[in-house]
Amino acid sequence: MTERNDGPSRRRVLKGAAAGLVTAGIAPTIITSRAYGQEYRNKPSGDTVTLGFNVPQTGPYADEGADELRAYELAVEHLNGEGDGGMLNTMQPSNLKGNGILGKKVAYVTGDTQTKSDAARASAKRMIEKDGALMITGGSSSGVAVAVQGLCQEMGTIFMAGLTHSNDTTGKDKRRYGFRHFFNAYMSGAALGPVLADEYGTERRAYHLTADYNWGWTQEExxxxxxxxxxxxxxxxxxxPVGAGDFSQYITPVLNSGADVLILNHYxxxxxxxxxxxxxxxxxxxQVNGKDFQIVVPLFSRLMAQGAGDNIKGILGSTNWNWSLQDAGSQAFVKSFGAKYGFPPSMAAHTCYVQALLYADACERAGTxxxxxxxRALEGHKFDGMxxxxxxxRAEDHQCFKDVLVVRGNENPTSQFDLLNVVQQVPRSQVEYDASIFGGELGPYEVSM
Amino acid sequence: MNLQGIFSMSRKDLTTLVIFSIVVLALPIWLQPFGAAYPDLMQRFAIFGILAIGFNILFGLTGYLSFGHAAFLGVGSYTAVWTFKLFSMNPIPALFFAVIMSGLFAFIIGFVSLRRSGIYFSILTLAFAQMSYNLAYSVLTPITNGETGLQLESSDPRIIDSMFVGEQAGLPVSNFFGLEMSGIPGFYFCAIFLIIGFFITQRIFASPFGMMLRGIKSNQTRMNYTGFNTRPYTLTAFVISGMYAGLAGGLMAVTDPLAGAERMQWTASGEIVLMTILGGVGTLLGPIVGAWLIKYFENIFSSFNENVLHNLFGFLPDGVESVVVEITSMFVGEGWHLTLGLVFVLVVTFLPGGIMEGYRRITAMFTGGGGDGKKANADDKQTQPAE
Incomplete structure (x- = not known):
């Protein structure tokens, strides 16, 4: 290369670099002095407290995400003392007074997880770093839940998981800052097993189709x-693959495999x-092996049942909650949700609503x-009426332990929402397990910022 | 080429570099009014800036449109996270391996793909990228952890770190000799790489090698007839731009130690093309402007919900307000893609040279079409040869 003589050389470059470095030196102090001189991240200073609702608004789980957001908006209303109060009236014990959390009005920001780990972390970071969210909640995928939970541990922000069913969320990948109200794959298996034996006998040959990610793997296992x-x-x-659309190439081999039960680990x-x-x-x-061929969908939701139409009739599965439950908490929630939106909530909406209330209640009990x-207020907390x-x-893995519902697709639905019949309410003792079987480590309470 | 040769640059280039450095380093200040001055987004600005200028070396100079650049980004991320897991949380080795690996990867893909040009080349790169994505998504699950994404675990060996630091509670954070690579320090770390990357691009644009690449863009057959074997040049450009993408992927892992397969999806590759075209193909600054604009839309517009809109238009009378909110809400939140699409259509229709062309037109207008304006137009012709 020929040397160029028209331009200034090293001296000028160095001058420019020096100017750049000076800016680099000043800028961080401007930022840090304003935002980081706090005892913990996003300590609410005004008369509001901001929560971050991170739900899939696009992608394969967008229906669940939309319902989650509705539930959060309802929870915010109830926490702020608007509307009919919903589960605030049935929750036991409850320290919620309907005047926000610790006297501060609840505000919220939203983000789209797109059901992608990267996008979910980006929107969670945006809500924490820019919008000052004190707590992140929501999501409808275990891959996302695990990714966001890891981020929240780093940032020192509590994460109240939404719909996530993988064992890993509170197992291998559990975190001190992550909490899950929803049940998990292990519980589905433990609850469904005896019912399947009753209905279909003990000599069956099962074929699994499994969504190829974190949740699918543990569900299949x-x-x-x-x-x-x-x-x-x-x-x-x-x-x-997740979001495959066409499954015919996976279903054809089932016909000739000699299996008489198809287990769909899909969501x-x-x-x-x-x-x-x-x-x-x-x-x-x-008819295979002299028996009727059966299909089992271990994780069921009403939204999915609605999408599958008539095909769902008679199919067994498990669910965290269903709107047809008759206890006071469920009825209060269904009533206020129905009054606001005109249709009953899904189980995704239920778990998210409960998570928001549990967080608020824990803040009240902790007094900070x-x-x-x-x-610490959430760990080992026992409650009812939700x-x-x-x-x-449970303190050891931040997993909620409660009864699990085994449901069946309704043969004669009375309305477009009356799609699932509860076959059995499997008691907590039957689905409980030792926290150590999945490994993992919660990590520290205090995180540096 | 001696050291003097590397650093001697034209006055115009030097001014650009200095102004660019100031603009980048001052991002935390001037982004405040736009609501974008938070570390995560600024890190993204720097990282996608690197990605876009790297892509521009290939597309802007040689005219070869690669539709598979996200693959290199992904390779960079996975390599960096594996380096974190196996060796050390220091970003330097992670970035080093990320650049080397993506360079190797680019060499292999480029070697095959560059046997064709035009649309065939684009399709080949797209096919390779989609293959890489599927490999990462399901086939190579033990290496990539599939859809869940590759993450750090407390049980990772971290050979080098474990020699110096004892067991810590919780997961380690990537740190540059003690300086944690999240938040503002993480941004400055990325920003310095962006400035270095920009400087190198400037040198490439001004070098005989850059001239050669432009020659290939304007007429490859003529270049061949004059006795040049063009393939080594295009392959070099391809590998360099792949290494830029690898650096960007590595930096993504440095600021947030997680690598997911969706980074390699074809939509991600398409996004890089959009960034470059939106900003201005073949210009130095255009791709960076395009990258910033797209990331701004993705992160800020998507976060607007109806509450925000109601606050924004609160001054309007009630009836009018609800109508305005109704209409605008289609373009924000989940509808941010729609806004981006509209902007893209407008830019491509009215400013085929991207936002940089708009900038040149405006400067030309203010200088009365003379002086700088003419010079700018001359530049335009130089950097935008016939397709």
Missing amino acids: SMKNATEALGWETVNTVKT GRDMVNSLTQAVQFGLRDK FYPPDVI GNGPTEY
């Missing part, structure tokens, strides 16, 4: 363990598509927003 303990045989397990639109296609392929009309104290009967937030 838990179902496999539970059914094999009954004496069932597992013919094959096949992983399918959301995936489950709607795979179930519909399995029924269209005539699986349910078949200081996260380590709030965490739709699932007596429930405990």
Whole structure:
């Protein structure tokens, strides 16, 4: 290369660099002095406290996300003393007075997880760093829950998980700052197992189709363990990509595999598509090994049932909560949700609503927003009147323990929402397990900022 | 080329570099009024700036449109996270390996893809990127942890770190000799790489190598007839831009130690193309402007909900307000893609040279079409040869 003589050389470059470095030196002090001179991140200073609702607004779980957001808006209303109060009236014990949290009015910001780990972390970071969110909650995927939970541990912000069913969320990947009210795959397996044995016998050959991510893997494992303990045989397990749309290439081999039960470890639109296609392929009309072919969907929700239409009839699954429950808490929630939106809430909406209230209650009991104290208030907390009967937030893994519902697709629905019949309310003792079986480590209470 | 040669640059380039550095380092100050001065978004500004200028070396100079650049970003991220897991939480080795690995990857993909040009090249890169995505998403799950994404675990070996530091509670944070790479320090770390990257691009644009690449863009056949073998040049450009993408991916892992397969999806590759076209193909600053604009839309517009709009338009009379909120809410929140699409259509229709062309037109207008304006137009012709 020929040397250029038209330009100034090193001296000028150095001058420029020096100017840049001076700016670099000044700018951080401007920022830090304003935002970081606090005892903990996002300590509420005014008369409001901001919560961050991080839900999928686009992508395969967008229906669940929309319902979660409705539930959060309702929870904020109730916490601020607007509306009819919902579960505030049935929750026991309750320290909520309907005047916000610790006298501060509840405000909120929202973010779109897109059901992608990257996007979810970006929107959670935005809510924490820019909007000053004191707590992050929501989500409808275990992959996202695990990713956001890890972030929240780093940031020292409490994460109240939304709909996440993987064992890892409160198992291998549990975090001190993460809490889950929803049940998990292990509980589904433990609750469904005996019912499956009653209905379909103990000599069955099962074929699994599994959503290929964190939740699917643990769901498959838990179902496999539970059914094999009954004496069932597992013919094959096949992983399918999330959001595949067309499952016919995965369903055709089931016909010739000699299996007589198909277990669909799918959720959301995936489950709607795979179930519909399995029924269209005539699986349910078949006889294999002298038995009627059966389909099982371990994790069921009313939103999915709505999407799958008639195909859902008679199919067994488990669920965290259903709007048809008759206890006072469920009825109060269904009533105020129905009054505001004109239709009953899904189980995603229920778990999110409860999580928001539990966080607020923990702050009241702790008497502060200081996260380590709030965490201690939640750990081991026992409560009732929130739709699932007596429930405990286990201190060892931040998992809620409560009864699990085994449901069946309604054969004769009386309305477009009356889609699931509760077959059995499996007591907590039957689905409980030792916290150490999944490993993992909660981590510290105090995090540096 | 001696040291003097590297640093001697034209007065215009030097001014650009200095102004650019000041603008980048002062991001935390001037972004305040836009509500974007928070560490995470500024880190993204710097990181996607690097990605876009790297992409511009390939697309802007040689005219080869790669639709698979996100693959290199992903490779960089995975490599960096694995370096964190295996060796040390220091970002330097992580970035080093990220750049090397993505460079290697780019060499292999480029070697095959560059046998074709035009649309065939684009399709080949798209195919490779989609293959990489599927590999990361399901086939190579033990390495990539599939959809859940590769994350740090407290049981990771971290050979080098464990020699110096004892067991810590919780997960470690990436740190540059003790300086944690999250928040504002993380941004400055990325910003310095952006400035270095920008400087290198400037040098490439001004070098005979850059001229050669422009020659390939304007007429590859003629270049071949004059006796140049163009393939080594295009391959070098491809590898360099792949390494930029790897650096960006590595930095993403440095500021947030997680690598997910969705980073490699074809939509992510498309986004890079959008950034470059929106800002101005073949210009030095354009791709960065485009990257910032898209990231701003993605993070700020998507966060507006109806509450925010009601506050914003609260001054209007009630009836009018609800109508205005109703209409604008279609373009924010989940509808931010719609806004971005509209902006893109407008820019491409009226300013085919991207936002940089708009900037040049405005400066030309203020200088009365003479002086600087003419010079700018001359630059325009130089940097925008016939497609």
